[in-house]
Amino acid sequence: MTELFQLAANGLVTGSIIAIGAVGVSLVYGILRIVNFAHGDYLVFGAYVALAVNVGWNGHIVLAAVAAVGATALLGAGLEFALWRPLRRKGAGLFSLFIAAIGLALVLRHVVFLVGEARPRRYDVDVFQVYDLGGVRLSQSQLIAIGIAFSAIVLVAFLLARTGLGKSMRALSDDRSLAAVAGIDVDRTVVFTWVLAGGLAGIAGLLQALILSAFTPNFGFALLLPIFAAVVLGGIGSAYGALVGGLVLGLVMELSTWDALAGGAPSVYKPVVAFSVLILVLLLRPQGVFGKARVV
Amino acid sequence: MSTIASLQFWAFVGVIAGIYTILALGLQVQFGFTGLLNFGHAAFMAVGAYTMAILVVKAGWPLWGASLAAIAVAIGFGLLLGLPTLRLRADYLAITTIAFAEIVRYVAINAQGLTGGPVGTIALAGPGEAASYNRDWLEFQRSVQDGLEVVIGENATRDVTMLVLVWAVALVLLVVVEAAVRTPWGRVLKSIRDDEDAASALGKNVFAYKLQALAVGAALAAIAGLFFAFQFSFFSPGDFDPLVTFFAYTIVILGGTARNWAVPVGAVLFGVIFAGTRFFDFPPFSLLDSGERAYVRLIVIGLVLIGLVLFRPQGLLGKREEMVLE
Secondary structure (H helix, E strand, O other): OHHHHHHHHHHHHHHHHHHHHHHHHHHHHHHHOOOOOOHHHHHHHHHHHHHHHHHHOOOOHHHHHHHHHHHHHHHHHHHHHHHHHHHHHOOOOHHHHHHHHHHHHHHHHHHHHHHHOOOOEOOOOOOOOEEEEOOEEEEHHHHHHHHHHHHHHHHHHHHHHHOHHHHHHHHHHHOHHHHHHOOOOHHHHHHHHHHHHHHHHHHHHHHHHHHHOOEOOOHHHHHHHHHHHHHHHHOOOOHHHHHHHHHHHHHHHHHOOOOOOOOOOOHHHHHHHHHHHHHHHHHHOOOOOOOOOOOO | OOHHHOHHHHHHHHHHHHHHHHHHHHHHHHHHHOOOOOOOHHHHHHHHHHHHHHHHHHHOOOHHHHHHHHHHHHHHHHHHHHHHHOOOOHHHHHHHHHHHHHHHHHHHHHOHHHHOHHHOHHHOOOOOOOOOOOHHHHHHHHHHHHHHHHHHHHHOOHHHHHHHHHHHHHHHHHHHHHHHHOOHHHHHHHHHHHOHHHHHHOOOOHHHHHHHHHHHHHHHHHHHHHHHHHHHOOOOHHHHOHHHHHHHHHHHHHHOOOOOOHHHHHHHHHHHHHOHHHHOOOOOHHHOOHHHHHHHHHHHHHHHHHHHHHHOOOOOOOOHHHOOOO
8 A cells, every 4th residue: 555655646746747847838739829849848948947056056956946937937938029929920820830849849958958968967955865754755856846846736726717817818728819809918918828838847847857866958858748648638728627637647657557557567668658648538538538528 | 081072971971861851751741742740750660670670580581571561560550540540630640649659669668578678679689699680681782782883883882882772762762652642642632731621522531541641651651761770780769769750840841841852852951961060070060079069950950940930931842832831
């Protein structure tokens, strides 16, 4: 039984990071119809900004986290002005946006490689501190990840449900023209959507790098497909769905290795479990587990 | 003589460009003509190369039989992937196909007994024994090389021979695909790309045509995988990572979508950017070490993709009226 709790705890850690990444992808897709292939590399960007602060300038990890969030939010907004808005003005279609996102992913990732070195890096934190909670052992990094991730999830849920900005975002995501006619400032809301998606990507990147302990700029792409899987699971474009989808996916990935399940899947196949969930959901219930049935 | 001026070096670049021409031609059929956003193209290349190598080393098949079987297996994978997924909308299809490609790659890395694992096909025969699948190929290549020597003398090296062989096959395939898209079959593919509902309303079985396009593309990717395997003697799962698919897209979009003869042009340009800059030994290239150059190359490829989408969506040679990117 302890093993089950341990796996569930690990699943919550993985799942909450995926959830934070997935909200950004889902909002951006819902509002702009962009499948942001570069989102994994937004995470990487955040992780390496934090690395520069934490290791480069010996800053505390909290300061590094703030810097990661700020810088990645700026990156998100900056790219809206430099890339996405010009593309929209030209009337770029689905394929064009897709290809542009891939180009952007290549540029971002390899700029980070060029500046941040290719060797595995780690933050200056105590990785050996382990807490024992009734048989479930969690490292300090994992506890920090759960704490920050859950606060972020609650904050985002509150922002979307209660604030004017959140309501504008959801309205745009539901029906863009109707929202514009109703007087919502589309351009402004879009910029804030990128700021939110970028900031969350910054947190998710930092946390993923933290629990990986040693990381290279390739971790972003490795996490991108699980993030897409969470988005699809929750129903593309639904922010709440993405949050729940991320948590569920994290749990499924970890629990798939449980011995009691026919010996459990070898842990190297955890990503394969995520990709299979992705494909199965798309085939069986493309509107997502929580999405409304409509023509997909 | 500096590497830049050497025939051998450019022969190598040409071989890479030839292999990518075949790979990207498959994508041209799927993406350029049919409008299918297949982001798992590299997986079919992997399936082709691995099936051939496994059949030769583990089952003792002759190379030619194994190669034909490899193409057939890749087509089978294409149908298997297409049957459930081709009904999905374009963006969902893209995500599903890339997930499929990643599953193939993870299996190739982790199913060591079948594939040799992360170190690649050199471990196919089991521990302590270096496996080789291309003895028959090398023999064949040697005989072609002997023939070439009569014509061009000592310039007929291994790479030059490969250059001749891979481009001969690429040109034949280009002619075949060009002929195919000029038939009524090809026109239906284009009509599906331009307006799926219209094609459907005219009584065309859109799903069957999409499936055929996917299968043709898979076969071409498998052929590219075979040549890749022949050229490099052994390969590993890392050779088929999603970057390879993105490279194929770069070639198709750079050359121009929906125009077959643009594929080799895109592939040669890509070959020069990708393999060529590796050996440029003058500034500013000489200021970077080889690892840094690799990153700069990929940044350049990313910028080329973004630039094309922004400023020349029809590519260098594409037709404006048949644009896939709008």
